[in-house]
Amino acid sequence: MARTITYQQAINEALDQEMTRDPSVIVMGEDVVGGQGAEGEMDAWGGVLGITKGLYEKHPNQIMDTPITESAFIGAAVGAATQGLRPVAELMFCDFLGVCFDQMYNQAAKFRYMFGGKAETPLVVRTMIGAGFRAAAQHSQSLYSVFTHVPGLKCVVPSSPYDVKGLLIASIRDNDPIIFFEHKMLYTMEGDVPEEPYVIPLGEAAITREGGDVTIVTLGRMVHLAGAAAVALAKEGIECEIVDLRTTSPLDEDTILESVENTGRVVVVDEANPRCSIATDISALIAQEAFGALKAPIRMVTAPHSPVPFSDALEDLYIPSAEQIAAAARDVAGYGE
Amino acid sequence: MQLSKDDLLEAYRIMRTIREFEERVHTEFATGSIPGFVHLYAGEEACAAGVCLHLENDDTIASTHRGHGHCIAKGCDVDGMMAEIYGKATGLCAGKGGSMHIADLDVGMLGANGIVGAGSPLICGAGLAAKVKGTNNVAVAFFGDGGSNQGTTLESLNLAKVWDLPCVFICENNGYAEATASKWSVSCDNVADRAAGFGMPGVVVDGHDFFAVHEAAGEAIERARAGGGPSLVELKVSRYFGHFEGDAQTYRPADEVKNLRANRDCLALFRARVTETGQLEAAQLDAIDAEVGTLIDVSVEKAIAAAKPVAAELMTDVYISY
Numbered sequence: 052m053a054r055t056i057t058y059q060q061a062i063n064e065a066l067d068q069e070m071t072r073d074p075s076v077i078v079m080g081e082d083v084v085g086g087q088g089a090e091g092e093m094d095a096w097g098g099v100l101g102i103t104k105g106l107y108e109k110h111p112n113q114i115m116d117t118p119i120t121e122s123a124f125i126g127a128a129v130g131a132a133t134q135g136l137r138p139v140a141e142l143m144f145c146d147f148l149g150v151c152f153d154q155m156y157n158q159a160a161k162f163r164y165m166f167g168g169k170a171e172t173p174l175v176v177r178t179m180i181g182a183g184f185r186a187a188a189q190h191s192q193s194l195y196s197v198f199t200h201v202p203g204l205k206c207v208v209p210s211s212p213y214d215v216k217g218l219l220i221a222s223i224r225d226n227d228p229i230i231f232f233e234h235k236m237l238y239t240m241e242g243d244v245p246e247e248p249y250v251i252p253l254g255e256a257a258i259t260r261e262g263g264d265v266t267i268v269t270l271g272r273m274v275h276l277a278g279a280a281a282v283a284l285a286k287e288g289i290e291c292e293i294v295d296l297r298t299t300s301p302l303d304e305d306t307i308l309e310s311v312e313n314t315g316r317v318v319v320v321d322e323a324n325p326r327c328s329i330a331t332d333i334s335a336l337i338a339q340e341a342f343g344a345l346k347a348p349i350r351m352v353t354a355p356h357s358p359v360p361f362s363d364a365l366e367d368l369y370i371p372s373a374e375q376i377a378a379a380a381r382d383v384a385g386y387g388e
Numbered sequence: 389m390q391l392s393k394d395d396l397l398e399a400y401r402i403m404r405t406i407r408e409f410e411e412r413v414h415t416e417f418a419t420g421s422i423p424g425f426v427h428l429y430a431g432e433e434a435c436a437a438g439v440c441l442h443l444e445n446d447d448t449i450a451s452t453h454r455g456h457g458h459c460i461a462k463g464c465d466v467d468g469m470m471a472e473i474y475g476k477a478t479g480l481c482a483g484k485g486g487s488m489h490i491a492d493l494d495v496g497m498l499g500a501n502g503i504v505g506a507g508s509p510l511i512c513g514a515g516l517a518a519k520v521k522g523t524n525n526v527a528v529a530f531f532g533d534g535g536s537n538q539g540t541t542l543e544s545l546n547l548a549k550v551w552d553l554p555c556v557f558i559c560e561n562n563g564y565a566e567a568t569a570s571k572w573s574v575s576c577d578n579v580a581d582r583a584a585g586f587g588m589p590g591v592v593v594d595g596h597d598f599f600a601v602h603e604a605a606g607e608a609i610e611r612a613r614a615g616g617g618p619s620l621v622e623l624k625v626s627r628y629f630g631h632f633e634g635d636a637q638t639y640r641p642a643d644e645v646k647n648l649r650a651n652r653d654c655l656a657l658f659r660a661r662v663t664e665t666g667q668l669e670a671a672q673l674d675a676i677d678a679e680v681g682t683l684i685d686v687s688v689e690k691a692i693a694a695a696k697p698v699a700a701e702l703m704t705d706v707y708i709s710y
Contacts (some may be wrong), residue, residue, distance in 0.1 A: 071612075077520060112520070117547065118546060118547060118550055120547055121547065122509060122513060122539060122540045123508075123509045123543035123544045123545050123547040124509075124512075124547060125509070126506070126508075126509020126510055126512065126513065126540065127509050127512035127516055127547060128508065128510060128513060129509070129510060130498065130510030130511060130513020130514045131513035131514065131516045131517045132513070133498060133513070133514070134448065134513065134514050134518070135514070135517055135521065136513075136517050136520060136521075136531055138513075153503055153506060153540075154506075154509060157502070157506065158501075158503075159511065161489075162499070163490075163705050163706070163707070163708065164705050164706050165484060165485045165489040165491070166484075166485055166489065166491040166493070166499060167479070167480065167481035167483075167484050167485060167498075167705065168482065168704065168705035169481075169491070169492070169493055169494070170493055202706050203706055203707065205707070212603075225709070226708040226709070227707045227708050227709065227710075229653065250520045254710070278389060278661070382681035
C-alpha cells in the first residue's frame, strides 16, 4: 500500500527491507551509525544527514562505521563483494570519489572482465550529488558522467521517492558494481511510495510528462525543474515530453530516441558541468541516431564550466533554472516556424 | 614450526615451479613471443611458498603486479597462467587479463594487480567477509616496498586493526620500487617498524630463508585465524630480474644479481639445509626439478599452440547483466 514519505525515508526503508531479506547485505560508511567508541549514545547520527538512522537498532550486525578512510573502506567493500557479501557503502559526498577512484574504476569495474568472467562484485556505493545546499565546490558536484564513462560500472540517478526505493532495491539485488547518486536537495521531497519492496529495472527511463512538441531529456533534480518549465510552456501552447533517464549506465537509448522521433525538437538538461557530460553524450546519441527526425538544433541547458560557488548569489546562477529550460524549449519549439 | 617430509617436498615443488616458470618467461619474452609487460618473481620464491603453505583454498590472497609466484603458490593452474601470459583463450582469465591480472577466485587468488597498493583494501574486505560470515578464513595482502608507501596500504593497516580483521599484511621488500631503492623511499629502517604505529605486531624476516618465512607467516596467520587480529610481516628479499622485462637495471651494482644467485638463492639454501639435516635426499629434489622442467616445457608448448580469443569475446563479461 502506498503512502506519502520522503525520498530520505524511502532510502532508509529500502535498506531496512533488503537487510532483513538478505543477511549478506551490509551497510558501511563514515558515521552511518555514529557514536562508535564515544561515551554518548550509539546511532548518534545515522549518516551525516540521518539517512541510515535507526538501521543500527534493527540490524546491529549488518551496519558498521568506518574511520574516515575512503580508499580503504570502499576498497574493502569491493573485496567483500567478491567474497559473498553484498555491501552498500555510503560515500558521504560524491566529491570524495576522488579519494577512492582507483577502488571503483580500476578494481570493482574491471574484475569481471579482467578475470575472464569469473568474478562477481555486487557492490552499491551510495553517494550524494548536487548543488543548492550552499555546500561549495567540494561538496556539491554531480559527477555521474565521470563514472558513466567507465565500462563495468552502472550509474543510477533517482529523481523521486518512488524511484529511489525501487532503484535502490534493484541496485542491491544486482550483481554488478553500482554507484547510486542521491541528490541532496531531494531528501525532503515527499511522494507516494508503496510499503512493500519493489524493483525498478535498471536501464528503463521514465516518461514523467507526455507531450508532442519538445522532448526534454534530463535526470535527478532537474526532472522537477523541467516539470516546472513544462507547466509554464503548456500555458503558451507548447507541450513538452520529459524523459527522466533514471540510470546513465545502462542508458535507455530507445525511450530517448522514440520521443525525439515524435517531437523532432530536443532540450537536454543536466545539472553537471557541460564538457564531456551526460548532456553532450545524449546530444551526440540523438545527432547520430535521429538526425533525420530533428526539426531544430539540439539545445543543452547545463551548469557552466566552473566549480560550484559558495555564495547564494552565485550558486543560484550556477544551477540551471526552470526559466532557462523554458527559454531553451521555447527556442527549439519556434525554430524554423 | 614442524614440517613433514611431504610439506618439505611440497614447498620445494612450489619454489622450483615458480623459478622455472619465471626463468622460462624471461627467455620466451626475449624472443618477442609474449606481449605486453611482465614483472618476474624469481629470487622471491621462499616468500610466496612460505606464506601460502599455511593457507587453505577458502583463504584469500591479493597480489601485486609481480604476481606469478603468488598465483603458483596459491594453487593457480600453471598451464592456465602461461596461456594467460601469452594472451590465449585458454588462459586463466580467457586472455583478457594478462600477466598483471591473473586471478582465480576458485582457489582464493583475488588477482595480481596493476595498481601498486591496491591489494590491501581488498584484503580488508575479504577479512571482513570472513568475520561477518563467521568462517575462520584469513585474508593475506602481498605488497612490495613500493606499495608500502601508498596511502591505501597505510589506511588498510589502520582499518584492519580498527575492525579487528583476520588479515595478514606481507611486505616483500626486494630493495627496489621500480628503479628507486627502498632504503631511500621508505622513511624508516624497516617497513615492519610501522606496525607499532597501527598497534599490531610487526616482524622483519629474511625472505631468502624459506624456514624463517614459513615460521613468521605461520604465527601471523594463526593469530589472525584465532581472532587475534592483523599483523605485518616484512620479508627482506631480492629479485633476480628487472622491474619489468627489458629493464637494463643500471641502478643496481653490476655484480649484485650474480652474488645473490651465488649466495642467497632460496632454492639452494633450502636444498642445502634439508639434505644436510637428512630430512630429504638430493635425489628426491632432483626428481622434482625434472618433473617441474617438463611441466613448464609443456605449459609453453600448450600456450603457443592455443587459440587466441575470438572477436566476440571483446564485449563479453563487461557486466553480468546490462
